[in-house]
Amino acid sequence: MATDATNHRNSVRYSPKRHGASGAKCQTNEGKKRKKIIDKLNDAKEKINDLGVSGGQSSVVLDQSPCAFCHSSKQSEGSGPFMAFAQGKEIVGNVDNFSNVIHVHFKCLHCSCGEKGAGLGCYMKSCQRTYHVPCAYNIPGCRWDDGYLLLCPSHASDKFPSELKAKSGKQDTEKSTTLMNVGKNLVFCGSALSSDEKFALADFASSSGAVVSKFWRNDVTHVIAATDSNGACTRTLKVLMAILNGKWVLAMEWVKACMEAGHLVKEELYEVVLDNHGSSGGPKAGRLRIQNNAPKLFSNLRFYFIGDFVQAFKADLLNLVTTAGGTIIETKDQLWLSSKANANQLTLVVYNADFSDNLGVGDEDEDSLKCQRLGAAEDVAQEFGYRVVRHIWILESIACGLLCLDSL
Structure with missing residues (x-):
């Protein structure tokens, strides 16, 4: 992904x-x-x-x-x-x-620049405030642009260079005045946008009073995703988190339509339907699930991850599973105990089916590696009477907004 x-x-x-x-x-x-x-x-x-x-x-x-x-x-x-x-x-x-x-x-x-004690300073030259990056991210009043520039809470209303460039000569005064403050409760997050699209989104946010977040956060209201000629978006963590949290996943055309109209237009016509892996319907299904107060997608599912995963990659998978209401089983002891507990919960043994990180490995060796990973997962599954699933099953289920039980 x-x-x-x-x-x-x-x-x-x-x-x-x-x-x-x-x-x-x-x-x-x-x-x-x-x-x-x-x-x-x-x-x-x-x-x-x-x-x-x-x-x-x-x-x-x-x-x-x-x-x-x-x-x-x-x-x-x-x-x-x-x-x-x-x-x-x-x-x-x-x-x-x-x-x-x-x-x-x-x-x-x-x-990090590699210098001892380095801090991230406020973009305003006259400001002496500095923060560690994780600390600044956890301060609600700080504002970020798309290049890791930071404005402290005291200067959050000032403009970044990208916002000044985007605003220059793009919209007439009448439309900017019409849009002003209509988006004061909106938080936008771009996904796979080009530089021009990022500038346009920053301009729209500046004109409407909305906020643009570089990273996914829980108060994001709209993920604005780049789409190809088929209307398919790239499958990113931001898109998947938006689906699980029932937030809008919209094509860039929505931003353009709002700017042209001088006010916010209805989102439904611009909601992304398809992703670049062929999965469809996830964004709408996710919104309706939240609106109807339905159980989370992975409720009553338990997941045991086995084998080789890059640490950051696995951390994102764990984040997606728990956001979707799933339960993580960390050890074999817990796996054994869970087998004696609630029989109504389905337990899945998850292995990494992505071999793109094994560069230079020949087809024969890759086939052997596939057999090893699958075999290890099947051994555990058979021991406890559980099901084996590739990690991709998690992504596919979220992307289409329903459990792909047929692929288990």
């Missing part, structure tokens, strides 16, 4: 406060190690961002070493999931086999 980062390679523009020429020349060994980790991460970045790492809150709380950047052991929506590195490479699986393991938050890793 593709993400905005995958489609557009947004680089982090990060501007820590400077403390003189001597500080700029002296880079610590720790900073160099961190830079090496970031460079190494690029090779695995496609997989890590496969679900659209927006840093969603993980449902699993574990004993955790502190982040090498922000020195916090907490994992939140603002920090993203923890990642482990040793000798400049990401560790997937058991870290006990490695020495000198470094743990970092996903977002701290992508937003």
